[in-house]
Amino acid sequence: MIGVALIALITVANVVSLTELIHALLYGSKTGGRPLVYASMPIWLTNVIVFGLWYWELDRGGPALRQEANHRRPDFLFPQMSTPGSAPGWVPDFLDYLYTSFTNATAFSPTDTMPLTAWAKLLMMLQSLASLVTVAVVVSRAVNILN
Numbered sequence: 001m002i003g004v005a006l007i008a009l010i011t012v013a014n015v016v017s018l019t020e021l022i023h024a025l026l027y028g029s030k031t032g033g034r035p036l037v038y039a040s041m042p043i044w045l046t047n048v049i050v051f052g053l054w055y056w057e058l059d060r061g062g063p064a065l066r067q068e069a070n071h072r073r074p075d076f077l078f079p080q081m082s083t084p085g086s087a088p089g090w091v092p093d094f095l096d097y098l099y100t101s102f103t104n105a106t107a108f109s110p111t112d113t114m115p116l117t118a119w120a121k122l123l124m125m126l127q128s129l130a131s132l133v134t135v136a137v138v139v140s141r142a143v144n145i146l147n
Contacts, residue, residue, distance in 0.1 A: 007053045014046045018134060025141050040138040044105065044131060051127040052101035056094050058119065066091055075120040076100065079112050105131040 021039055056063060060071045078096060080087040096113070103111040108128040115121045 003057055007050060007057060010046065010050050011054075014043060014050060015130070017046075018043050018130060018138075021138055022133070025138065036138060036141065040134050043138075044134045047127060047130050047134065048101050048105045049098070051104070051123065052094070052098035054123055055100055055120070056092075056097035058123075059092070059097070063094075073116075075115065075117045077114045077116055101127065104128060108132055 021036070021043065025036070055076065059075045060066045060073070065071045074081065076092070076097075078090075078092055080090040080092075100110070100113040103113075104124050104127055108131060110124060115124050
């Protein structure tokens with residue numbers, strides 16, 4: 001519960017940071033393009049890390065329950081799970097969820113790991129939206145200021 005609360009706190013702080021950055025863009029900040037690009041980078045990176053943590057913490061009940069044979073059904077379908085015999089007994093670790101988060105944030109959609117449950121789809125949708133706003137709106141505006 002403490003882990004989920006801390007991930008939620010980081011998520012809220014990142015949303016506040018993104019909102020403040022967008023507010024600065026929309027309401028005439030005198031900030032130049034470079035500082036806006038530099039300000040958007042940690043927001044995007046935090047987005048990748050925090051959603052990787054969400055996926056890791058919530059898939060199949062969390063990391064501890066995933067180790068049990070009778071865990072709940074998977075929330076994500078990893079390639080290792082869909083290719084018979086490729087990885088017997090394979091269980092995803094944090095790097096798998098971080099990779100899923102990174103590819104979702106860069107492609108604005110799942111790549112090789114598919115969401116199977118409603119909450120996984122919703123989280124991936126929210127992550128893509130935050131990434132799209134950060135990259136498309138903030139960075140493009142900042143690059144426009146550089147010209």
